[in-house]
Amino acid sequence: MRYYADLMLGILRNCVAREMMFRASFVMSLISGYGWSLVMLLFLSTVVARVQALGSWEQRDIYVLVGTFMCVQGITQCLFETNMWRIGSYVREGTLDFILTKPVDSQFFVSARYLRLSALGLLLPGVGLVVTGARGPFIWSDTLLYVGGTLAGIAILYAVSFVLAASTIWFVRAEMGGLVYGLFDVMRLPADVYPKALRITFTYVVPLVFIASVPAQTLQHRGSPLVALAGMGLAVVALVFARAFWFFALKSYSSTGS
Amino acid sequence: MSADLASARPGLGLRKYWSAAIFSAQDAFAYRATAIVWMLVDFIPSVVMILVWQAAYRTQDQVEGYSLNDMVTYYLLTGIIAGALTSHAEFTMNWEIRDGRLTPQLTRPISYPLLVMCKETGWLVAKASVGLPIFALLVFLFRGYVVVPHLTPLGWLGFVLAFVLAYLILSLIGACLGCLSLWTIESSGVFELWWSLGGVLSGGLLPLELLPSALRQVAFAMPHRWGSYFPVRVLLGKVPVSEIYEGVLTQLGWVVALSLILLILWRLGTRKYEGWGG
Amino acid sequence: MPDTPTVIQADSLTRVFSTYRKREGFLGSLSSFVRRETSTKTAVDGVSFRIERGELVGFLGPNGAGKTTTLKLLSGILHPTSGSATVLGHAPWRREADFQRRISIVMGQKNQLWWDLPAMDSFALNRDIYQIPERDFRARLDELTALFGLEDLTTQPLRKLSLGERMKCELVGSLLHAPEVLFLDEPTIGLDVVTQKRLREFIGAYSRRTGVTTILTSHYMRDVEELCKRAVIIDHGRIIYDGALRDLVQKHATHKLIEVLFTQTVASETCGRFGDLVECDGMRATLRVARDRVPQVAASLLGELPVADISIAETSAEEVVRGLFQERSAALPEPAP
Numbered sequence: 001m002r003y004y005a006d007l008m009l010g011i012l013r014n015c016v017a018r019e020m021m022f023r024a025s026f027v028m029s030l031i032s033g034y035g036w037s038l039v040m041l042l043f044l045s046t047v048v049a050r051v052q053a054l055g056s057w058e059q060r061d062i063y064v065l066v067g068t069f070m071c072v073q074g075i076t077q078c079l080f081e082t083n084m085w086r087i088g089s090y091v092r093e094g095t096l097d098f099i100l101t102k103p104v105d106s107q108f109f110v111s112a113r114y115l116r117l118s119a120l121g122l123l124l125p126g127v128g129l130v131v132t133g134a135r136g137p138f139i140w141s142d143t144l145l146y147v148g149g150t151l152a153g154i155a156i157l158y159a160v161s162f163v164l165a166a167s168t169i170w171f172v173r174a175e176m177g178g179l180v181y182g183l184f185d186v187m188r189l190p191a192d193v194y195p196k197a198l199r200i201t202f203t204y205v206v207p208l209v210f211i212a213s214v215p216a217q218t219l220q221h222r223g224s225p226l227v228a229l230a231g232m233g234l235a236v237v238a239l240v241f242a243r244a245f246w247f248f249a250l251k252s253y254s255s256t257g258s
Numbered sequence: 259m260s261a262d263l264a265s266a267r268p269g270l271g272l273r274k275y276w277s278a279a280i281f282s283a284q285d286a287f288a289y290r291a292t293a294i295v296w297m298l299v300d301f302i303p304s305v306v307m308i309l310v311w312q313a314a315y316r317t318q319d320q321v322e323g324y325s326l327n328d329m330v331t332y333y334l335l336t337g338i339i340a341g342a343l344t345s346h347a348e349f350t351m352n353w354e355i356r357d358g359r360l361t362p363q364l365t366r367p368i369s370y371p372l373l374v375m376c377k378e379t380g381w382l383v384a385k386a387s388v389g390l391p392i393f394a395l396l397v398f399l400f401r402g403y404v405v406v407p408h409l410t411p412l413g414w415l416g417f418v419l420a421f422v423l424a425y426l427i428l429s430l431i432g433a434c435l436g437c438l439s440l441w442t443i444e445s446s447g448v449f450e451l452w453w454s455l456g457g458v459l460s461g462g463l464l465p466l467e468l469l470p471s472a473l474r475q476v477a478f479a480m481p482h483r484w485g486s487y488f489p490v491r492v493l494l495g496k497v498p499v500s501e502i503y504e505g506v507l508t509q510l511g512w513v514v515a516l517s518l519i520l521l522i523l524w525r526l527g528t529r530k531y532e533g534w535g536g
Numbered sequence: 537m538p539d540t541p542t543v544i545q546a547d548s549l550t551r552v553f554s555t556y557r558k559r560e561g562f563l564g565s566l567s568s569f570v571r572r573e574t575s576t577k578t579a580v581d582g583v584s585f586r587i588e589r590g591e592l593v594g595f596l597g598p599n600g601a602g603k604t605t606t607l608k609l610l611s612g613i614l615h616p617t618s619g620s621a622t623v624l625g626h627a628p629w630r631r632e633a634d635f636q637r638r639i640s641i642v643m644g645q646k647n648q649l650w651w652d653l654p655a656m657d658s659f660a661l662n663r664d665i666y667q668i669p670e671r672d673f674r675a676r677l678d679e680l681t682a683l684f685g686l687e688d689l690t691t692q693p694l695r696k697l698s699l700g701e702r703m704k705c706e707l708v709g710s711l712l713h714a715p716e717v718l719f720l721d722e723p724t725i726g727l728d729v730v731t732q733k734r735l736r737e738f739i740g741a742y743s744r745r746t747g748v749t750t751i752l753t754s755h756y757m758r759d760v761e762e763l764c765k766r767a768v769i770i771d772h773g774r775i776i777y778d779g780a781l782r783d784l785v786q787k788h789a790t791h792k793l794i795e796v797l798f799t800q801t802v803a804s805e806t807c808g809r810f811g812d813l814v815e816c817d818g819m820r821a822t823l824r825v826a827r828d829r830v831p832q833v834a835a836s837l838l839g840e841l842p843v844a845d846i847s848i849a850e851t852s853a854e855e856v857v858r859g860l861f862q863e864r865s866a867a868l869p870e871p872a873p
Binding site for chain 1: 608611612613614615629631633634636637639640641643646647648650652653657658660661663664665666667693
Binding site for chain 2: 031032035036038039042043044046047048050051052053054055179182183185186189192193194195198
């Protein structure tokens with residue numbers, strides 16, 4: 001896998017060069033990335049301040065939740081956002097053809113080709129919020145499960161957005177790649193808030209709760225470790241599914257042609 | 259169109275994606291399907307906030323004078339106003355200015371921004387045709403919690419006036435924002451910040467009484483509250499009739515003030531603009 | 537796999553597309569969602585050929601003839617509906633990395649390189665993708681830059697270059713890994729005449745120097761005429777001629793073209809008496825005359841009309857090919873509705 005590591009470095013090099021060319025807009029997108037996250041943080045913390053707790057979530061738990069999501073969002077947007085959006089244009093403009101003739105794994109290339117470095121700016125407030133809100137005492141197992149759970153969250157978020165983006169191979173004219181961003185607000189909520197039906201949907205059908213809510217609970221020493229482990233297992237399933245889906249979509253693309 | 263993630267204001271949603279998505283959907287069916295899907299996505303923030311409040315009200319009956327039903331209705335109304343009934347003159351202006359399509363129109367003193375506002379109104383009919391059914395659906399889903407407006411005929415008249423003036427105020431704010439494009443082409447980042455802020459100031463995030471005090475004071479000083487917060491409160495029956503008409507007068511005052519600001523910004527900006535990008 | 541001279545082989549290669557017919561308007565779209573009408577199009581119909589190492593073959597045909605589809609089948613982008621093809625001993629659609637490292641495809645007016653960055657950065661990425669050793673990369677880059685006349689074009693962002701310059705960069709980028717097989721799909725499309733000629737020269741020079749096996753598709757006759765000894769002419773998915781272009785012209789050249797320049801205006805009806813009028817604008821005329829009648833007609837023209845200058849030329853290859861297509865469309869049955 002040395003090959004892919006080298007390739008990633010090459011891509012990183014190109015992206016840094018590009019971001020440095022457009023310095024002003026880099027700063028702008030850094031700032032604007034904060035906007036909505038902070039707004040939602042304002043909303044949640046105001047509500048909790050008024051009513052003391054949302055279900056079992058107090059103010060500090062909300063900080064950990066929003067902070068975790070900011071980290072997940074930052075990393076996912078940096079690595080994948082631009083690419084998910086572009087998959088649609090690869091299909092429409094036929095540049096997917098070129099990608100298919102290169103000796104690189106097509107899923108890798110399509111997912112990793114561009115980086116959005118400014119999104120990493122979210123990591124700073126994100127980590128800050130998590131550290132502020134974390135409940136003592138420090139328990140190794142909970143912290144490890146948290147990190148694992150957060151990584152699983154990134155994987156699940158990637159899988160969901162990738163499957164949506166890949167479906168443009170069928171819905172060529174409709175842009176699906178950006179759709180997942182509408183769901184961010186849903187992912188940012190404590191699972192307790194949802195009415196039963198939605199909670200089940202977001203746990204078993206489209207596993208959004210595992211993206212931030214479950215890891216956050218784990219760090220706050222609540223929620224069973226089994227659920228956290230289930231999330232990680234789910235992440236593996238999601239990634240496998242995403243890959244299978246991609247090759248299924250490609251088969252369709254190569255069979256029906258452009 | 260760059261893929262910068264738009265920080266959205268409540269209900270306004272992911273404006274950039276919407277527009278790009280619409281442009282990329284070229285045939286009628288995909289266009290309409292895309293429009294419907296994105297409209298639904300636009301409503302997610304409102305629904306999410308309602309769900310949060312529903313969970314919050316499990317421990318309390320009243321928050322700052324709002325019952326749960328008041329709150330739910332508040333967000334539904336704010337959502338439809340922001341999502342389907344707000345014009346986005348600033349977007350159109352930004353694009354046209356960037357593309358240099360403005361130069362031929364510079365000969366006319368103020369009619370360009372007015373033109374844009376009128377075009378946006380036309381666009382509104384299209385958006386409302388998709389947004390209103392979704393709104394109706396949401397009202398149905400939350401039907402146990404919706405407050406039915408009880409206003410006297412005088413109250414209703416006041417509401418209609420407030421609503422129309424509110425639309426004008428939001429359009430004028432948008433047009434003023436659009437003038438910013440005359441100074442810098444890369445102003446989309448500023449827009450995004452402004453929308454988040456504007457959304458908060460107009461009461462789209464929280465009823466203004468609930469904002470932290472510094473922000474609350476700013477909000478009560480700015481025109482945004484007359485664009486969304488005020489008409490919604492009228493409809494919720496929280497404003498006595500005399501105050502409705504006082505409010506309408508204040509709205510009129512803001513319309514005049516904003517028009518003047520627009521005129522000044524436009525004049526100053528076009529002088530600066532000198533036909534870039536054309 | 538022994539190093540056979542046959543690099544590309546196609547046997548009854550066929551590709552059928554089914555398209556859904558959509559109806560107008562919103563209701564139409566809804567109903568076509570429910571009940572789809574499919575119509576099939578055979579883009580490539582039982583095509584067979586062999587290409588040896590080092591050949592530069594031109595695939596010629598009108599738009600929609602199946603040239604691009606054939607190329608996509610040979611490069612592994614599409615799966616065939618039936619039949620087979622082997623390129624460098626591999627089945628292209630299996631997309632084996634071994635195979636992909638030895639081929640390259642360039643399509644006119646489609647970009648593979650990064651838009652915002654100088655071509656050089658995209659080249660560096662290609663180096664990583666194809667794992668080209670640094671020294672080889674540098675050497676080949678210098679060679680190609682000199683050959684294609686790139687100079688400092690590679691340091692400017694791609695979007696600032698003209699279409700012709702971009703195509704040159706695309707070509708260089710796709711040759712850095714020294715492919716054994718090169719697929720060029722309409723590389724000169726959209727370019728002005730001068731740039732087309734320059735591009736052809738570069739391609740020709742590269743081919744001569746490296747002996748890369750190349751398939752070039754085009755609907756411009758000149759591309760094939762100037763670059764390729766062998767032409768494969770495709771129409772409606774079928775090969776209607778495969779061989780040296782020169783032979784084709786000679787075999788079908790039953791006529792010659794007589795070009796006349798007059799001293800004073802001559803009416804077209806007058807010119808038309810002597811043979812098929814290809815062109816006439818008063819002062820000059822071009823006539824198409826059967827080979828054996830040329831001496832007579834020339835003599836009559838000189839005798840009866842005020843001729844300033846006269847010249848006799850072979851039918852152009854373009855004419856021959858056009859004639860071929862006209863014969864075919866006359867012979868083909870009406871397409872089914």
